[in-house]
Amino acid sequence: MTSSPRRITALAMGVVAALALAACTGGSGNKPSSTQSGGVVQITLSHGYTDVEAKAVTAQVATWNASHPKIQVKLVFNGGNDGALQKTLAGLAAGSSPDIAYEYGSSMAALAGRSQVVDLSNRVKDSSFNWTDFYSFERDAATSSGKVYGVPALVDNLALVYNKKLFDKAGLAYPTESWTWDDFRTAAKKLTDASRKQYGWAYVADGSEDTTWRWLAMLWQAGGDLVSPDGTKAAFDSPAGLKATQLLHDMAVTDKSVYLDQGNGNYLNLFNSGKIGMLWTGPWDLSSINSDVSYGVQILPAAEGTHSSIAGPDNWMVFNNGAAREQAAWTFLTWLTSAQTHGEFTLATGDLPTRASETKLDSYTGYLAKYPGDAVFVLNLGNVTKARPNTKSYPQVSQAIGSQMQGVLIGQTAPQPALTAAAQQADTALASGQ
Amino acid sequence: MWWSDTLAGWAFISPTVLLIGLFGLVPVVWAFVLSFEQNDLISPGKWVGLDNYRKLLHDPAFSNSVRNTVVYTLVFVPVCVIGSLLVAALLNRRVRGITFYRVAVFIPVVTSTVATATMFNWLLDPDFGVVNAALNKVGIASQGFFRDPKEALLAIVLMTVWGWLGFGVIIYLAALQSVPADLLEAAAIDGCTRWRAFWRVEVPLLAPATLFLVIWLTINSLQLFDEIFVTTKGGPVGSTTVVVYYLYVQAFQFFNGGYASAIAYALFMAILVITAIQLKVGRRLSHGER
Numbered sequence: 001m002t003s004s005p006r007r008i009t010a011l012a013m014g015v016v017a018a019l020a021l022a023a024c025t026g027g028s029g030n031k032p033s034s035t036q037s038g039g040v041v042q043i044t045l046s047h048g049y050t051d052v053e054a055k056a057v058t059a060q061v062a063t064w065n066a067s068h069p070k071i072q073v074k075l076v077f078n079g080g081n082d083g084a085l086q087k088t089l090a091g092l093a094a095g096s097s098p099d100i101a102y103e104y105g106s107s108m109a110a111l112a113g114r115s116q117v118v119d120l121s122n123r124v125k126d127s128s129f130n131w132t133d134f135y136s137f138e139r140d141a142a143t144s145s146g147k148v149y150g151v152p153a154l155v156d157n158l159a160l161v162y163n164k165k166l167f168d169k170a171g172l173a174y175p176t177e178s179w180t181w182d183d184f185r186t187a188a189k190k191l192t193d194a195s196r197k198q199y200g201w202a203y204v205a206d207g208s209e210d211t212t213w214r215w216l217a218m219l220w221q222a223g224g225d226l227v228s229p230d231g232t233k234a235a236f237d238s239p240a241g242l243k244a245t246q247l248l249h250d251m252a253v254t255d256k257s258v259y260l261d262q263g264n265g266n267y268l269n270l271f272n273s274g275k276i277g278m279l280w281t282g283p284w285d286l287s288s289i290n291s292d293v294s295y296g297v298q299i300l301p302a303a304e305g306t307h308s309s310i311a312g313p314d315n316w317m318v319f320n321n322g323a324a325r326e327q328a329a330w331t332f333l334t335w336l337t338s339a340q341t342h343g344e345f346t347l348a349t350g351d352l353p354t355r356a357s358e359t360k361l362d363s364y365t366g367y368l369a370k371y372p373g374d375a376v377f378v379l380n381l382g383n384v385t386k387a388r389p390n391t392k393s394y395p396q397v398s399q400a401i402g403s404q405m406q407g408v409l410i411g412q413t414a415p416q417p418a419l420t421a422a423a424q425q426a427d428t429a430l431a432s433g434q
Numbered sequence: 435m436w437w438s439d440t441l442a443g444w445a446f447i448s449p450t451v452l453l454i455g456l457f458g459l460v461p462v463v464w465a466f467v468l469s470f471e472q473n474d475l476i477s478p479g480k481w482v483g484l485d486n487y488r489k490l491l492h493d494p495a496f497s498n499s500v501r502n503t504v505v506y507t508l509v510f511v512p513v514c515v516i517g518s519l520l521v522a523a524l525l526n527r528r529v530r531g532i533t534f535y536r537v538a539v540f541i542p543v544v545t546s547t548v549a550t551a552t553m554f555n556w557l558l559d560p561d562f563g564v565v566n567a568a569l570n571k572v573g574i575a576s577q578g579f580f581r582d583p584k585e586a587l588l589a590i591v592l593m594t595v596w597g598w599l600g601f602g603v604i605i606y607l608a609a610l611q612s613v614p615a616d617l618l619e620a621a622a623i624d625g626c627t628r629w630r631a632f633w634r635v636e637v638p639l640l641a642p643a644t645l646f647l648v649i650w651l652t653i654n655s656l657q658l659f660d661e662i663f664v665t666t667k668g669g670p671v672g673s674t675t676v677v678v679y680y681l682y683v684q685a686f687q688f689f690n691g692g693y694a695s696a697i698a699y700a701l702f703m704a705i706l707v708i709t710a711i712q713l714k715v716g717r718r719l720s721h722g723e724r
Contacts, residue, residue, distance in 0.1 A: 086686065089476050110689060114476065197561055205581075207669040262580055263667060264555050270562070395687050407671040410581055 041328040043321075044074045046088075046098035048081030056348040060341060064332065071328045078102070081314070085110060092116050097319035099329040102153055105141045105313050106209070108390045112144035118318040121148045123330055133339065133355045140387035141313045150315025151337050152354045156282040157311040158217055159380045160184075160301070164294040166191055166198070166277045175278075175298040177307070181221075184278075184301040185251055191277035192257040199259040200277045201251065202270065206263025207406040212398045213310050213388070214280050215405050217300060218244035220308035220386050226397070227389055232430055234397070237423035243303060245408055245415035253411040260409055283352060286373045297376040299383060309383040313354075343367075352377055396429035469695035475685070479692060486696035496697065498672055499680040502587060506676060507655040510591050515647050517595060518602025519640070523632060525603065526610045536607070540600040547597070551664035554593045555580070580666050583673035590674055594661055598654075602647050609643035610636065641720035649712050656705055677701050 049057050054077075061073050076098060078084050085107040091097045097116055111117050124131040131139065134152050142150035160175055167174055170190050175183070188200025204210040216226060224240025227233065252258040259276055261267040270276045272290045279285070280300065289295055299307045316337065318329050335341055339357045346353055347363050350371045358364065359378065368375050388394060404422040407413035413421075469486055473479030490496055525536055542550065557565050558579035566576040579589040613636050621631045659678040662668060668675035668683070675683075677697065685694035 093476055110474075199561075205670075206667050207671070208667055259561060260581060262555065262559075262665070264552065264665075266555070266559065266562075275562075392689070399683070399687070403669065403671055406669050407583075410578070410583070410670055412583055412671055 040070055040072060041324055042072050042074060043099040043325050043329050043332065044076050045332075046076045046078045046084075046101040048078045048084055048102055050080075053349045053351070056345050059348075060336070060345065064335065068332075071332055073332055092319075097321065099321055099325050100316055100318055100333055103150065103315050103317050105315060106388075106394070108141065108144055108150065108315065109392045109394055111317060112147070112149045112390065116320050117149055118320050118326055119147050119149060120151065120318060120330075124148050124151070129334060130355075130357075133357050135354075135356060135381055135384065137311055137384045137387045138313045138354060141311075141390065142315050144390040150317045151333055152313050153316045153337070154314045155311055155352050155354050155381065156284060156313075157309045157352075157377060157380050157384050158214065158280050158282055158300060159309065159376055160278055160298045161271075161281050161285070161289075162278045162296050162298065163271065163274060163276070164296055166274060170277075174296055175301070177299050179298070179301040181247055181301050181303045185247065185255065185257075188251055188257040188278060189255045192255065194256070196275075198275050198277070199270075200255075200257040202259040202261055202267035202276045202279055203248070203252065203409060204263055204267070205260040205406050205409045207399070207402040208263060209395075209398050209402065210263060211402040211405050211409075213312070215244060215248065215401060216388065217280070217308055217310040218247060218303070220310070221300065221306055222303045223306065225386075227426075227430065231389055231391060234423040234426035234430065236401070236426075237419045240304075241419050242415055245405070245419055247303075248405060249408050249411075249415050252409045258409070283350070283374055283377045286371075287350070295373075297373050299376060299380050306385075307383050308385060309380050311381070311384040311387075313387075350374060352381065391430075393429040393432065397426040400425035400429065465695040465698055468692050469699050471692040473691040473695075474689040475691040476689075482692065486693050487700070489693060490696060490700055495672070495675070496677075496680060499675045499677045502674060503656060503658065503676045506587055506591060506658060507652060509588070510594060510655045511648060511651045513591065514595050514598050514602055514651055515644065517599055518606050518647065519637070519644075521599065522603045522606030522610055523636075526607060536603075539603050542597050543600040543604075545597070547660040548664050550593065550597055551661060554589075554596075555665060558589055581670060583670045586666050586670060586674045590658075590661055590665065593665070594655075594658070597661075598651065602651070605643050605647055606640065609640045613639050641716075645712070645716035645720060648716065649709055652708060652712065653705055656701065656708070 045061070047054075047057060058075060061075055065072055078087055078101070081102060081104060084101065084103055088097070088101055088103065088107075088111065092114060103111065123129070131148075134142075135155065138152040138155055139148075142148055142152060160179075162175055164174065167187075172187055172190055175187070191200035192198060203214065219226065219236055219241055222240035222243040224238050224244065225235045228235045248258075252260065259267060259270060267276060267279065268285060268288050271279055272288075272293055274293070286297075300309055301307070316333055318326065318333065320326055337354065339353075339355045339361065342354055343358045343361045343363055345351065346358065347367050347370070352374060353359055353364075400422045404413060404418040408415055408418045468479065470481060470483060471479030472482050472485075521539060525532065525539065557563050560566060560576060560578050560581050563579070565579070570576060578585055580586050617635055617639075618631055621635050622628075626634070657678050658676045659682065662674055662676055662679045663682070666674040668679050678701070681694045681697045681701070684690045684697065
């Protein structure tokens, strides 16, 4: 704690220094493809995989390199995907980018349209690439202002994960795929036991995107939309928005059936110790559930008949380092994201398929047997009908909603005033034209 | 050969000068230029003159962050200074195992912020925390702490005082041990009680240490960031959004690099002025008392 408040200043200064240096050396723009020698093209791929995923991608790249002497791929670990955007941006400013990089879906807006980021629109049109095989929300998330800048690298979504033992104890039937919000609310209430500090549901209430995206799923279930079709105005201050916000209020404030996680991931520990009955979470949490906890996975409950879920697809993005390397990068990426190659990757890692045709591969049965919890998540991909908008003002819109929903969850703000305030802030952000 | 000495001198300090210049001065100047631009930190910026500074005056979220920072500083600094003084006085004596107590008091200072925050997150958890369990035992209702907009900033104060107390204690202990024993002896001979001697002899002699601590802690609390980042992320509902956290959000979440630089410079000026005033007033007070 000694030097603590200084650290961020130092960090910020460091980033600025890097940018300043880059400007001084005048290194922006494209570098010639200097790594060509004897017809061999060297490309780099930057990623943030660890553990099983790192092992799997390393093995796949080794296979590729062994069978493709003309295109050699070098893997570079980016230090963790949380910092990938910042690292990429610094690289762009310094004029040195990898040829392919793993980027969060939320980074799309910050990267799309920059001169070094390759517009893939024409390349994905090639019929052999079979672009429409990717789920439509994945394609939306890889697109910004009508142009394609990414190829889906990873996909996940939110589903209902529940503790079977707590349901049995409360004498409740397990959630079904025809559950409504009322069923969900009633169950959460019955699973709540104040004397045992046991809660029906957990909600991440730190006001970040974690708070916002779960609410977005509810907004879509109620038939609402985040922004107007032209993307210039907030559209969530609507009957659907109110319905979603009201549900949060009713469960967290009236029923007190919701554990409010402050963003530190306590909810998973509490789920493991049988203090929380249901979670809305993704496949990434399944590996952290203790083996002695018997859990089930079900699609999210519906309002207005739709069980909408939300996904945060991540992308591979290509950076311009000269025509030869760009072509090589695309050839490799086509192979890496093909149904066959990615199918092998999911079998090794438990990641979800990114292409619909992966579920028709012979290996898919083996995949389901190996990762039984994933079956519902794969099915649930069909419930992801909308994508978050890829606009530069999205982080501000997200923050406005997250902060107001936090107010609703802790009983500080009533649903309608919270919506009005969030919509006003979102309108300002959207109007600033970013 | 005077110049060869000079040359050697410069040669010795040049690595440091270069490094500090590169990572200290260049960014400082660069940020100053940025503060007059609309800049997303990547694309070439657009010169907007004083617009960023003008925007500061009309940004309710910024004034909210200033208010939170001021409240935090006004509570944190006095609590930390007085707390350190009392603990240092307790530790400034010969008792069995005094080294153990001194180490215990200092350990939080060298504990990483993230570890401290994780611990406090659990201690202060409204539902499962030890603190609320203890409060309930003595008949006090559960508190919201980080979850309650009215309490979150005070919970941050509690956490940071825990982390900083040892630092103040070390400074005061050093100062206390340099208080001449004959002064205290003279006071005792004149019939002064130990308690009066503490207030009338020791505390005034500690004035330089107090001045240093007040300035140091004020500068640090005006730059509060890590503890917020790892606990409340500025919430709930903006109640712990302090200036540097707001700067971070603007720079690295919204990519408004120019506006964030303007915030940084406003904060820099504020710290400069406050420190100058503290030095001036502090020096006058400590001279007046001697």
